[in-house]
Amino acid sequence: MSENITSVTDVNFEEEVLKSNLPVLVDFWAVWCGPCHMIAPTVDYMATNYKDKLKVVKMNVDESMSTPAKYGIMSIPALLLFKSGDVVETIVGALPQSKIVDMLSKHL
Amino acid sequence: MSHTYDVIILGAGPAGLSAALYTGRALLDTLVLERAAPGGQILMTDYIENYPGFPEGIEPFKLTENFRKQAERFGAKIEVDEAKEVRTRDNLWVLEGRKQEYLTKTVLIATGAYFRKLGVKGEGKYTGKGVSYCATCDAFFFKDKVVAVVGGGNWALTEALLLTKFARNVKVIHRRDKFRAEKILQDRTIAHEKVDVLWDTVIEEVVGENVLKSLRVKNVKTGEVSELDLDGLFVSIGTVPNSEFVKDIVDLNEWGEIKVGKKMNTSQRGIYAAGDVTDACPQQVATAVGTGVAAAIALDEYLQGF
Numbered sequence: 001m002s003e004n005i006t007s008v009t010d011v012n013f014e015e016e017v018l019k020s021n022l023p024v025l026v027d028f029w030a031v032w033c034g035p036c037h038m039i040a041p042t043v044d045y046m047a048t049n050y051k052d053k054l055k056v057v058k059m060n061v062d063e064s065m066s067t068p069a070k071y072g073i074m075s076i077p078a079l080l081l082f083k084s085g086d087v088v089e090t091i092v093g094a095l096p097q098s099k100i101v102d103m104l105s106k107h108l
Numbered sequence: 109m110s111h112t113y114d115v116i117i118l119g120a121g122p123a124g125l126s127a128a129l130y131t132g133r134a135l136l137d138t139l140v141l142e143r144a145a146p147g148g149q150i151l152m153t154d155y156i157e158n159y160p161g162f163p164e165g166i167e168p169f170k171l172t173e174n175f176r177k178q179a180e181r182f183g184a185k186i187e188v189d190e191a192k193e194v195r196t197r198d199n200l201w202v203l204e205g206r207k208q209e210y211l212t213k214t215v216l217i218a219t220g221a222y223f224r225k226l227g228v229k230g231e232g233k234y235t236g237k238g239v240s241y242c243a244t245c246d247a248f249f250f251k252d253k254v255v256a257v258v259g260g261g262n263w264a265l266t267e268a269l270l271l272t273k274f275a276r277n278v279k280v281i282h283r284r285d286k287f288r289a290e291k292i293l294q295d296r297t298i299a300h301e302k303v304d305v306l307w308d309t310v311i312e313e314v315v316g317e318n319v320l321k322s323l324r325v326k327n328v329k330t331g332e333v334s335e336l337d338l339d340g341l342f343v344s345i346g347t348v349p350n351s352e353f354v355k356d357i358v359d360l361n362e363w364g365e366i367k368v369g370k371k372m373n374t375s376q377r378g379i380y381a382a383g384d385v386t387d388a389c390p391q392q393v394a395t396a397v398g399t400g401v402a403a404a405i406a407l408d409e410y411l412q413g414f
Binding site (some may be wrong): 076077 | 151154240243319
């Protein structure tokens, strides 16, 4: 995992994501979710290649349950892109890297 | 783009990685292109109990890691990219990737398959909002809820049985009056106290308000239409081969599967195929591995006369 990626929880979500000056990509995942592992290299790619424009964090839905519920997460992997506290893009499922990068980079 | 590979394998699932192990050991210059990360469809399941050599079963992620390590140990390189197009140049094949062009003497297509959609109203709108294609991923979100699985094959019943660990009630919706799945899965499903089977039933519409709320279903024998209130729908009605990008290059059958010969050869010289993308693989890890290995051996033979 890229050193630019940090973990967030229900406790620090507001501080780390909603109040961030940079756009934030939140990767909702779980250990037992195979397709979550499939998109991990793509999340790494975003963290490395957009490090000046984007903050990348992961939230383990097994450990933090109220934030996923608040954002209506019912399928993972789910990537939500936040700008100034608002969701501007939602990507559900293990899509190809090129597609995910296209969908995110147009906002950056 | 001066480098010419002996073989480029498209897809890093069980078929592609097993082939890469063999081509690597045959000292062929091997590149594997994968559009996400190694694994493929097996990562959609929670546990594999029918792959020989693992009497207690194995987690799909571990098995994938093993496949990958073993292929890399013999020199296979795995990169993230996908072929958008395949075309010929002299006696070589050119793969048009998203990142660059690749040149190779042979191609092994092991791109697998993806989940078939129901194609009913509301399905797309509520995907990720109650409609799911992966119980392993999403069963967790349906603790003590009522869910349905649509389908009647191995995959559907495996999903239904996994969901019983989380949901309060699991309805299995099947359009026929009997399942296609293995007998052992049928017995486990029908005997399960949390499972209700709705035979001869099709889904006509996924209904919701922000999230999925109900299904409009129809009994195909009586014609009766009813509304089924529930929280989640898991779609397991089979797969569609990832063969679209080569449909003008190699022969496909009516379901879009690549037609292969005994040596996993396609209708094009130097192009081989293996695993779920072909018409020769009954969608098992073991058969994906077997066809991958057979293709690797055949293309090695072909390259000796290249």
